[in-house]
Amino acid sequence: MNHQFIPLSVPNLKGNELEYVTHAIETEWVSTGGPYVDEFEARMADYVHSKGAISCQNGTSGLHIALQICGIQQDDEVIVPTLTFIAAINPVKYVGAEPVFMDCDHTLTLDVVKLQTFLVQECTFRDGNLINNQTQRLIKAIITVHVFGNMADMAGIMKLAAKYNLKVIEDATEALGTYYTSGPYINKYAGTIGDVGVYSFNGNKIITTGGGGMIISNNQDYLNAAKHLTTQAKSDDLYYTHDAIGYNYRMTNLQAALGLGQMEQLETFIAIKKANYEHYRQVIATIEGLELLPFREDVRPNYWFYALYLKTTYPLNRDALIKYLHSKNIQTRPIWGLISDQKPYEKNQSYQIELAKDYWKHVVNIPCSSNLTKTEVNRVLQALKYPETNRYFSKEAVPFSD
Numbered sequence: 218m219n220h221q222f223i224p225l226s227v228p229n230l231k232g233n234e235l236e237y238v239t240h241a242i243e244t245e246w247v248s249t250g251g252p253y254v255d256e257f258e259a260r261m262a263d264y265v266h267s268k269g270a271i272s273c274q275n276g277t278s279g280l281h282i283a284l285q286i287c288g289i290q291q292d293d294e295v296i297v298p299t300l301t302f303i304a305a306i307n308p309v310k311y312v313g314a315e316p317v318f319m320d321c322d323h324t325l326t327l328d329v330v331k332l333q334t335f336l337v338q339e340c341t342f343r344d345g346n347l348i349n350n351q352t353q354r355l356i357k358a359i360i361t362v363h364v365f366g367n368m369a370d371m372a373g374i375m376k377l378a379a380k381y382n383l384k385v386i387e388d389a390t391e392a393l394g395t396y397y398t399s400g401p402y403i404n405k406y407a408g409t410i411g412d413v414g415v416y417s418f419n420g421n422k423i424i425t426t427g428g429g430g431m432i433i434s435n436n437q438d439y440l441n442a443a444k445h446l447t448t449q450a451k452s453d454d455l456y457y458t459h460d461a462i463g464y465n466y467r468m469t470n471l472q473a474a475l476g477l478g479q480m481e482q483l484e485t486f487i488a489i490k491k492a493n494y495e496h497y498r499q500v501i502a503t504i505e506g507l508e509l510l511p512f513r514e515d516v517r518p519n520y521w522f523y524a525l526y527l528k529t530t531y532p533l534n535r536d537a538l539i540k541y542l543h544s545k546n547i548q549t550r551p552i553w554g555l556i557s558d559q560k561p562y563e564k565n566q567s568y569q570i571e572l573a574k575d576y577w578k579h580v581v582n583i584p585c586s587s588n589l590t591k592t593e594v595n596r597v598l599q600a601l602k603y604p605e606t607n608r609y610f611s612k613e614a615v616p617f618s619d
């Protein structure tokens with residue numbers, strides 16, 4: 218039987234998106250002016266309970282701006298996780314700074330225990346400045362990534378940041394909608410706890426504007442700076458005087474129209490993703506050698522991506538399983554290659570990277586779109602249950618040995 222293709226993660230645009238985008242076109246407000254941009258920003262700030270939100274072209278440009286408003290400069294250092302998408306790290310280099318790579322813990326996010334050990338043992342804190350003993354550079358900030366819609370240990374991170382005078386930038390590009398349900402940050406959304414947070418509305422994220430992003434802060438000065446820098450740093454609108462080197466990073470009205478339509482459905486998407494996640498998890502728990510990784514218990518996650526962990530007792534290894542599912546018309550993918558192993562970052566310092574290597578080797582992301590049907594989930598589960606032991610079980614495909 219020729220089954221239909223099940224993609225990993227695709228947009229779901231069946232709400233008011235077409236109506237709003239059509240309205241933007243009919244009124245001829247298609248560029249960076251227009252009412253939808255302001256409305257989308259206000260809607261976002263309202264949803265995550267932040268003082269404000271400044272739209273931008275994508276998550277990457279949002280992170281670039283976030284680093285600048287946190288004062289990160291040439292030759293500074295920024296602590297980052299190695300287990301993430303490279304767009305979380307590249308902006309560090311855009312501002313001329315250097316990343317220092319950290320391991321992840323069992324939530325797939327920054328390991329705070331190792332981070333603390335690094336700060337105590339490998340750094341010197343003097344007169345409010347944190348100096349990296351190995352490089353003698355100033356460490357100024359932490360970028361924390363809420364991987365797959367899970368939440369990083371923000372209580373631990375904020376405590377260390379306060380102690381060592383570090384700014385915290387939350388890469389919440391994958392975690393719009395995730396919030397704490399207990400603890401010191403109860404009811405706080407991912408992206409609103411650090412100094413600056415960033416969301417992405419790329420095509421594979423939980424909501425999309427085609428391409429787009431949002432900078433979030435509770436600090437009005439930061440919000441003002443973000444607006445200024447994303448709109449060419451114009452200090453006078455009529456005479457075109459500029460007081461800094463700005464960027465053309467503002468979102469367009471077309472993108473924002475799409476985003477507003479998507480925002481109306483965000484909670485529905487999360488409910489669907491949760492239901493599919495729980496169905497997957499229940500059945501996967503009965504399959505020898507597989508586990509669907511849990512989200513933190515003290516958060517309401519947005520269930521953006523599902524991470525399937527392959528133990529050595531499962532008949533196929535990661536690459537063999539991906540190949541096998543591909544033959545069944547099911548799209549999956551391994552976790553990102555660790556950033557500390559990527560060519561541009563090979564020479565940067567990395568600190569005791571261990572667990573991230575294990576997850577890199579054993580995790581496969583399985584289909585998670587918000588328009589995924591129960592029938593499709595069952596098809597994926599069926600395939601996971603009965604990996605045929607033919608060619609995929611060949612010598613070359615099997616090894617879990619290194």
Ligand SMILES: *Cc1c(COP(=O)(O)O)cnc(C)c1O
Nearest residue numbers: 275276277302304305390417419
């Ligand atoms: C998607 C993503 C980004 C970048 O967002 P874009 O909108 O694609 O620029 C950054 N960091 C992480 C972790 C992401 O998943």
